[in-house]
Structure formats: structure tokens, C-alpha cells
Amino acid sequence: MTVRRHRRPLLASAALVVGAGLALTACGPENTDAAGGSTASAAAPVAATPSAAAPATGAPTAGAPATGAPSHSAPPKPSGASPSGGTKSDGGNAGAAARPCDIQNLSIQVTIRSGAPSQRVIEVHNTGASACSLSSSPAVDLGNSTSQDQSGNIRPVLASGTSRFPVAAGQKAYAVIDLDPSGATTGTAPGINELNVLVDQDGTNMPLANTRNFPLDNGVHVLNPKLGLYRSTVADAVASMTAAPK
Structure with missing residues (x-):
């Protein structure tokens, strides 16, 4: 009977030691779940990574050019350009090439x-109030x-050139x-015994x-x-004629 009284306290002490160990294990930094995996890793925050919806800082977004890239806006108009395509210093000749001369002027x-x-020398004087072209x-x-x-009339060899010639009002x-x-x-x-002249050979204009x-x-x-091309001086007209092929 004396032995039994000393045994029970030993068993109780042992039980206390085991319980304390289990308690310490439960309070540790990593605990295992029922499947044997670590729940600490699931609870820890995951580092953020860039996604397609949210680009990294500094990266250009879709539809907007990166810094320094050219945009697709309309190019600026040249300095001095007028809506008709001439310049401010055209002397009133803007659009003259598109406006044929009237024979009445x-x-x-x-x-x-x-x-x-x-x-x-064939001289054509623009007596009208505005520039026109031949x-x-x-x-x-x-x-x-x-x-x-008159079908057998002689036609001269012509100097090379196709651009219409503008003539300012009052000029020749x-x-x-x-x-x-x-x-x-x-x-x-x-x-x-005759020289026949049509001053503008474009049949639709004259x-x-x-x-x-x-x-x-x-x-x-x-x-x-x-025959040479139209020029603003007789000397230049002679030079153009001289350059015509033989």
C-alpha cells in the first residue's frame, strides 16, 4: 500500500511533462494540417508580380506611345503656306497655274x-485684273x-517642258x-507667208x-x-528656243 501511494505522484508528474511538451509544440512557428502540409506557408503573403492588367511602373500603357516616341498627330503646315497651296509672298500668282487665261484678257x-x-517674238500681254496661266x-x-x-503646215521643233506658265496681271x-x-x-x-498662233495649246482651255x-x-x-517655251523676258525666251533639239 505504501508503494501505491508513491507511484501515483510519479505518473502524474510524467503526465504533466508530456502535456507541457505538447503545449510547446502547438505554439511553434510552423504547424501541420491534417494532410501533412504546412499551414504557415499558406498564411504567409505572396510577393506581388506584374500582371497584364496592371503594367509595371514606368512601362507604357497600350495605345499610348512611350516617352520620346513620335505621335500620330497631323504634321504642322509649312511656314508661310496659304490654304490654296501658294505662299504669302507669291505676288498674287497663287493658283494661277490652275486658272487658264481668258483670250478676252x-x-x-x-x-x-x-x-x-x-x-x-510672240508676245502675250495679260490685260486682266488677276494672274492666270498659259x-x-x-x-x-x-x-x-x-x-x-492647212493640214500640211509646218510645225516647229519644240523645246522640252510641260509646266504651265503663270502670268501676273499686267505682265507679259x-x-x-x-x-x-x-x-x-x-x-x-x-x-x-503666215504664222498661226494659239497662245494656249490646251484645247480644253482655248x-x-x-x-x-x-x-x-x-x-x-x-x-x-x-520654238522655245514661254519666258518672262525675250532673252530667256531666246535661250529656251536655242535649247530646242535640232
Whole structure:
């Protein structure tokens, strides 16, 4: 009986020691769940990572260019440009190339160039109140005024160029034709006594009915004539004629 009384306190002490150990285990930093996994890792916060919906700081968003990238806005207009495409200093010629001259506002004459008897100067004076344009050169042919058939008239070799020539209000345009560049006195075309001029050879702007006829001196020599483009001075018109192919 004495032995039993000493045993029970020992068993109770042992039970207290085991209980204390279990209590310490339960309070530890990592506990296991029923499946044997760690619940501490599930409770700990996960580091944030960039997603497609929220780009990283500093990255450009969709539809907006990155810093320094060019935008797609309309380019600025050139300095001095006017809505019609001319410039502020065009002298009133803006749009002249798109506005053909009216025959009613033109004065036309043909004269012998001083010092060059085989050359004729075609002068077109814009008497209108605004700038207008002519074709790059006049339409010219040479024939006999008494002939019923003008289909065989001689046409000069033309200098190269297609741009329309603007003429300011009150200003003149000149074109020069050389009837006989070689100066030949034999082998020339017989019976030529008329120079026919249509100052704008674009038939949609000026019909053939606006052709003007200018008489030539009797006995004039015509052989392989050459015609230059319209120019603002006679000297420049001569240079253009000289550059026409032979």
C-alpha cells in the first residue's frame, strides 16, 4: 500500500511533462494540417508580380506611345503656306497655274527680233485684273494663207517642258521661234507667208477658233524651225528656243 501511494505522484508528474511538451509544440512557428502540409506557408503573403492588367511602373500603357516616341498627330503646315497651296509672298500668282487665261484678257502680237531676221517674238500681254496661266508654249504652225488645206503646215521643233506658265496681271510672256536656224537660203519651204498662233495649246482651255494669224514677209525662208517655251523676258525666251533639239 505504501508503494501505491508513491507511484501515483510519479505518473502524474510524467503526465504533466508530456502535456507541457505538447503545449510547446502547438505554439511553434510552423504547424501541420491534417494532410501533412504546412499551414504557415499558406498564411504567409505572396510577393506581388506584374500582371497584364496592371503594367509595371514606368512601362507604357497600350495605345499610348512611350516617352520620346513620335505621335500620330497631323504634321504642322509649312511656314508661310496659304490654304490654296501658294505662299504669302507669291505676288498674287497663287493658283494661277490652275486658272487658264481668258483670250478676252490677252493682247497678242508677233514682231521680228532685232538683229535676228529669221526669229519672231510672240508676245502675250495679260490685260486682266488677276494672274492666270498659259500652256508651257504656244501652238504654232507655218503655212500659206491662201491654201484651203492647212493640214500640211509646218510645225516647229519644240523645246522640252510641260509646266504651265503663270502670268501676273499686267505682265507679259514671251516665246521665240526661229524660222530658219541654219540660215539656209536654198531648200527652204516654198509659199510660206503666215504664222498661226494659239497662245494656249490646251484645247480644253482655248479652242482652235482662238488661233491668231500673222503675215510673214514675202520670200521668208523657213527650214526646220525651232520654238522655245514661254519666258518672262525675250532673252530667256531666246535661250529656251536655242535649247530646242535640232
